Amino acid sequence: MKGVISLARFPAKAGSSRTEQRLMTGSYLAAERGVAIRAVQAACSITTNVFQHLVSSESITKQDKSPVTIGDFSAQAVVNEVLSRHFPDDGIVGEEDSADLQGEKGADLRSKVSHLVNDSLLHHGEIDSALSDQQLLQAIDLGSFPGGTSKRFWALDPIDGTKGFLRGGQYAVCLALLVEGRVELGVMGCPNLPLNSAQAKPADGEIRSKNIPGLGAMFIAVRGQGAYVRPIQGKDAQETPIHMRDLHADFSKAAFCESVEAGHSSLGTNARIAELLGIPKGNSVRMDSQAKYASIARGDGDIYLRLPVGDGSYEEKIWDHAAGAILVEEAGGIVSDIAGRPLDFRQGRTLRNNRGVIASESSMHSKLTQVVAQALQEEGRAKLLEPKTS
Structure with a gap:
């Protein structure tokens, strides 16, 4: 499998406290926002590569879920590892656990996931040396937090819309931060959604057969700061405010x-x-x-x-x-x-x-x-x- 698309390294940022003053100035959750963007970027690079190399280039049946399984595990491991290195006290509620990667039975799948995860983390400067198999499994299982209100935590869906992913349709990498049971930050990467809403969305499967420019939108929202869209890739990509259409109940x-x-x-x-x-x-x-x-x-x-x-x-x-x-x-x-x-x-x-x-x-x-x-x-x-x- 070819290497994951590399991204420019983002410097780590210091933690932030929750205050009204920071909310008003836009600095509320600034560090978390930056790290979440970085984590979702890395995950989207992995899912894009999995689609290109395992879905579009191979003949798979509807029952063959192996490409999306590889993508799910790899994306969750990368996001969890990035979050845990920057915010080690936070919980993570993730969709996946490492059971299918354990032991001899999971060796082949574990090897493929390990390659993707380590390539991505090394490219992004998040680690200095490759994760061992045990560290990989531990990263995935960081997503076992039960949720609730005991402490702040992240909620992650590494590939939301698995059937869309396999069809070459819409899917998303979704990450949110919850504080005292309320969603305060959301970052969503949509690799197959046009950045410009005026551009026609590709038909399911069209992405398999040709390169379509202008695809890849990341959406970001922090409580009290509005919602924005930007290209998925790039360190300093321009963010554009987004708003729902005001139809005055028509x-x-x-x-x-x-x-x-x-x-x-x-x-x-x-x-x-x-x-x-x-x-x-x-x-x-x-x-x-x-x-x-x-x-x-x-x-x-x-x-x-x-x-x-x-x-x-x-x-x-x-x-x-x-x-x-x-x-x-x-x-x-x-x-x-x-x-x-x-x-x-x-x-x-x-x-x-x-x-x-x-x-x-x-x-x-x-x-x-x-x-x-x-x-x-x-x-x-x-x-x-x-x-x-x-």
């Missing part, structure tokens, strides 16, 4: 941003909601991953619904929503569950007190919540709107 101009996979949300209910709101048919964009949050944050769409399927017993994972939620909020939107309750990130590794997600431009959110309730009542699923009991 749903005839609104567009949904929906999941590709039907199992992730009730798309039939979405269609009924669009009908009730007067949103024209065809006013929707479908893509995988938290890239949907980023897309509505910069005005590519206006509404993202993730409605419960089945009996609503599924508990959303915090890493699937933390980075995206703060992006939308800092871009002028509102994020809640389907009953309009704030997402509760204090309950561990899942949003156990919430069902589903509604993210929208602020002037639309109240009406949208009412119509979601109406649609669920029509389906005989009004029980999903009731508070969850532990």
